Amino acid sequence: MEKLSVKGLAVGLGSSWAICMLFAGWAAMFGWSTKFVEVMASVYIGFAPSFLGGIIGAAWGFVDGAIGGVIIAIVYNMVTKKK
Numbered sequence: 001m002e003k004l005s006v007k008g009l010a011v012g013l014g015s016s017w018a019i020c021m022l023f024a025g026w027a028a029m030f031g032w033s034t035k036f037v038e039v040m041a042s043v044y045i046g047f048a049p050s051f052l053g054g055i056i057g058a059a060w061g062f063v064d065g066a067i068g069g070v071i072i073a074i075v076y077n078m079v080t081k082k083k
Contacts, residue, residue: 001080010069017065018058021047025054 021040028037028049040057041047044064047057 003077003080004073006070006073006077009073010066013069013072014062014064014066017068018062021057021061022054025049025057026051 021044024033024036024040025047026049027033029051034049037047037049037053037057041053044057044060047053047060
């Protein structure tokens with residue numbers, strides 16, 4: 001089995017989650033995804049339904065997604081190595 005690229009998965013998941021947070025923050029300015037933004041704002045400091053809040057949420061989302069990608073890739077590579 002092929003190994004997952006730790007850096008590639010980290011950047012991919014980080015970018016994807018950052019885009020989701022950016023658009024959720026901006027959509028909440030117009031009344032959409034407000035509950036989601038409220039929940040995520042309790043985790044991501046500065047995330048709010050505003051232009052700047054969306055950018056702050058995207059920054060947090062990239063870091064969070066990248067950490068998740070690193071963990072997933074490392075665990076996957078460890079599990080597939082043992083088989």
